[in-house]
Amino acid sequence: MEEAETDARPVRRKAPPTIYDVAKLTGFSASTVSRALNKPGRINAKTEERIRDAAASIGYQLNPMARALPTGRTDTMAVLISDITNPVYLQLLRGAEHVATSSELTLVFAESQEDPALELSTARRLLPSVDGMLLFGSRLTDDQILDLAEIKPVVLANREVEGVPAIVPEVTVGIRQAVDHLQSLGHRSIGYVSGPATSWMNRRRWEVVFESAVARGLTVVEIPIGDATMAGGEAALPRVLASGVTAVLTYNDLVALGLLRTARAARIDVPGGLSIVGFDNVFGADLTTPTLTSIGTPSTEVGEAAMRRLLGELDREAEAAAGLLETSLVVRESTGPPGAA
Amino acid sequence: MEEAETDARPVRRKAPPTIYDVAKLTGFSASTVSRALNKPGRINAKTEERIRDAAASIGYQLNPMARALPTGRTDTMAVLISDITNPVYLQLLRGAEHVATSSELTLVFAESQEDPALELSTARRLLPSVDGMLLFGSRLTDDQILDLAEIKPVVLANREVEGVPAIVPEVTVGIRQAVDHLQSLGHRSIGYVSGPATSWMNRRRWEVVFESAVARGLTVVEIPIGDATMAGGEAALPRVLASGVTAVLTYNDLVALGLLRTARAARIDVPGGLSIVGFDNVFGADLTTPTLTSIGTPSTEVGEAAMRRLLGELDREAEAAAGLLETSLVVRESTGPPGAA
DNA sequence: CTGAAAGCGCTTACAG
DNA sequence: CTGAAAGCGCTTACAG
Secondary structure (H helix, E strand, C coil): CECCCCCCCCCCCCCCCCHHHHHHHHCCCHHHHHHHHHCCCCCCHHHHHHHHHHHHHCCCCCCHHHHHHHHCCCCEEEEEECCCCCHHHHHHHHHHHHHHHHCCCEEEEEECCCCHHHHHHHHHHHHHHCCEEEEECCCCCHHHHHHHHHHCCEEEECCCECCECEEECECHHHHHHHHHHHHHHCCCEEEEEECCCCCHHHHHHHHHHHHHHHHCCCEEEEEECCCCCHHHHHHHHHHHHHHCCCEEEECCHHHHHHHHHHHHHCCCCCCCCCEEEEEECCCCCCCCCCCCEEEECCHHHHHHHHHHHHHHHCCCCCCCCCCCCECEEECCCCCCCCCCC | CECCCCCCCCCCCCCCCCHHHHHHHHCCCHHHHHHHHHCCCCCCHHHHHHHHHHHHHCCCCCCHHHHHHHHCCCCEEEEEECCCCCHHHHHHHHHHHHHHHHCCCEEEEEECCCCHHHHHHHHHHHHHHCCEEEEECCCCCHHHHHHHHHHCCEEEECCCECCECEEECECHHHHHHHHHHHHHHCCCEEEEEECCCCCHHHHHHHHHHHHHHHHCCCEEEEEECCCCCHHHHHHHHHHHHHHCCCEEEECCHHHHHHHHHHHHHCCCCCCCCCEEEEEECCCCCCCCCCCCEEEECCHHHHHHHHHHHHHHHCCCCCCCCCCCCECEEECCCCCCCCCCC
8 A cells, every 4th residue: 555645844725705895805794705706796896796706816716505504504415314325325336426516516425334233323423514404214113204204305216204305216017917928938936035134125025026926826935134245145055955946036136146056056948947037236246147137126227316305305406216116027047938958 | 017006105204203203202301312322321221121112113213314413524435436347347337335334434436427627526526425435436636636635535546646545456477377377378469458538547457468478578558449348349359459569468457358259250160260368357357259268356355445445534434454465467378479370 | 984892612721 | 510602604584
């Protein structure tokens, strides 16, 4: 590791200029400076221009925290995600970040590492300094979320709580397509390798898998695993094999990728010996051999929609969300007829 | 997309309690409440306890912005990354986030989408409300960075500027290993598929590749591409082939992965017809066929070290950084003897 | 159109 | 150990 030298001379950081500095410089009052800078057109145009120029000349920069105190408006949003390791949350973050940036909003970000207690304390700590909060894949209880939503506007993604705005991609279509796909390939018995018990989205996906399978007369079992990671997927193989199913859907692509990898290492043919359907269609799904069939989720769009919704709650540019957020099956090579090995 | 109903009753958000509320409740002054809550042990133990209890009972929560005004201390750090799409920056972010969270620090996050102008304006906007700033893969000029560093402490990652603290993984060892590896396989002519011209890290990597190759008597060429993405890597194939090299190192794994994919699609044997060495060893590198040989970079550790360094600059728990941050070659299947197809 | 004044929620010398 | 007071950098009725 190289480290550039730190400054020899201790950096003299002069206090940044305030509106009083530009007031002094221009001869106007602080009130007028404030208006010139923030209420364009409400004061004499000449005055405004002179003040703006002066402000620019001394590098005046508004102090957002000082403004927030009297107004209560921070122009800052918080986003909390439960697991930064999961590419899906990264996509959500990315979507949220894009609309925040384009709205000149500051974005405060934290991860709770799947720990509900940490999530709650972080949310409480952050709430006073933001206008609103996005909870992505929250592991909190419904009541805890409702409590937070009493303090400041909260919008959920990939989670539903009665009474709190939420953006959740519709999972039904994609899952039905996947189940139809498997059935048409000849599978009669399928499994769902499930994710964290605390994950609302996991429950939701399992419910729909269950209903879809039952509605089509297929046998279906849930195969719970530890972590929704590649390692979790790898660890699931014995149970998947023992279950006797010929195809599985998984909670997410990480699990599917892990499963795919160990299956191949164990010389089990995919899809001949086992068909695998992932979920979310993340980066890497089309890199494997065989490539991974996956139910695609518009995660970036969900993140964007969530941030827009939050802005709407705050009566800012309520720019309507981008229509339906649907999942849909992306068929690749990891699914095929059973016993085709 | 489903959206949970918004509250029927318009949520009455009561103003959050202040220290004056707990002062009133306990009969002590606001000054004493402030001390009880923030300077443990400096006032009567009984008093302190009573005040803490009262504060907890009404759900008092410190307003960080109100505190920041008189103290100038925000307990908030900003991290700016140039491209959220690049997994490496995500790793850096993740490392920084982890130490921030464990230090009870708030983390403000923004992406500049490879746009220097946006990076500069975002940095300026954020600086007043944070204690310090991390610039990851900054695309600013040295002078711009120096200007920012005059305002608040700045720490760089994957970029060096004289006079500004920086955390940069040592790239030499990994690159030398890679060049040795290629030479020992029999390659005599290698290429470097380079990344963004604005990227300091790209220049640095090229320099070391160049020196290493020359020192070993190998022929070496730089092959510049547009974007450092998979698509960029795909687009680079014709130029790589035209250059006549038998092996390439790439600026990063995304480029390598793109190149690998099109090469195979074009029925070029990897490594027989072309050996490929990626950089950073990101998620997905061991998922491909063939798996990708890559120079591993400890990105999460770099992010952590950068945040620790920033804390050090601010005289907070200067917990020494975790020793040397080295790169090292991870040999997989995408490299082999030339002409072995 | 412009200014003086009060107040946002804290902290911290300064007294007592 | 505790309190009264001033001040952090803004905004915004209220006057003029």
